[in-house]
Amino acid sequence: MEKLRVAIIGCGNIFLMHAQPAFIRENVELVAVCDIKEERAKEKAEQFKCTYYTNYLELFEKENLDVIHICLPHYLHAPVAIEAAKRKIHVLTEKPMSIHYSDAQEMVETAKNNGVTLGVIFQNRYNPGSVLIKEMLQNGTLGKIKSGKLSVTWDRSDAYYLTSDWKGTWEKEGGGVVIDQAIHTMDLMRWFVDDVNMSTRQLVIEHMK
Numbered sequence: 001m002e003k004l005r006v007a008i009i010g011c012g013n014i015f016l017m018h019a020q021p022a023f024i025r026e027n028v029e030l031v032a033v034c035d036i037k038e039e040r041a042k043e044k045a046e047q048f049k050c051t052y053y054t055n056y057l058e059l060f061e062k063e064n065l066d067v068i069h070i071c072l073p074h075y076l077h078a079p080v081a082i083e084a085a086k087r088k089i090h091v092l093t094e095k096p097m098s099i100h101y102s103d104a105q106e107m108v109e110t111a112k113n114n115g116v117t118l119g120v121i122f123q124n125r126y127n128p129g130s131v132l133i134k135e136m137l138q139n140g141t142l143g144k145i146k147s148g149k150l151s152v153t154w155d156r157s158d159a160y161y162l163t164s165d166w167k168g169t170w171e172k173e174g175g176g177v178v179i180d181q182a183i184h185t186m187d188l189m190r191w192f193v194d195d196v197n198m199s200t201r202q203l204v205i206e207h208m209k
């Protein structure tokens, strides 16, 4: 079986959620990890028996990659995805797609122009409850949606924001709880309603400007 050559860029909190499935899948070879913090990259490379890099451009040059997973601070999603797509590497990026709407558009354009797939992680769409709601909306069991309301009750302490140097900053995170946590709920609402004119989209776009 021909295996997809995969690399993960960013070895922080979410890394394991990408590395473990990639490591055990038969059709995937996790060839490299990358992080500017060398100790972090080295440790993960040892754990997953692969090579490590501290510079993603060097990673792109040296490994003949099929796919990258982007697990980086938000402001880096767009530049890294665009560089990869230009090299015909497929991209799976963590949410949010980018912190500016124009960057997201450029990511889509570059992926299209280079014939690569661009995926964005919104894993809550796969929760059994989400799948059931979507099915019941599609087959009409729940009738037509007249309005929507979302609430997010997750707690993130100051300590959480202090564990990474980019979280809670406009420049690098693109905001705080709305773009980081509430985005999951907004995505579900958007997906359920399936109407590009709905107000949550406007809210996200206003926020990303």
Ligand SMILES: NC(=O)c1ccc[n+]([C@@H]2O[C@H](COP(=O)([O-])OP(=O)(O)OC[C@H]3O[C@@H](n4cnc5c(N)ncnc54)[C@H](O)[C@@H]3O)[C@@H](O)[C@H]2O)c1
Residues within 6 Å of the ligand: 009, 010, 011, 012, 013, 014, 015, 034, 035, 036, 037, 040, 054, 055, 056, 070, 071, 072, 073, 074, 076, 094, 095, 096, 121, 123, 163, 164, 165, 180
């Ligand atoms: N889907 C989810 O439920 C979920 C949960 C947590 C985090 N995330 C997302 O995952 C992404 C990463 O979040 P995190 O909590 O793992 O952050 P983190 O700060 O723990 O990890 C980010 C890593 O990127 C590295 N990095 C920074 N600049 C780099 C560069 N130029 N090249 C290579 N590495 C670089 C940092 O050294 C760090 O190790 C974010 O987009 C976040 O929103 C998603």
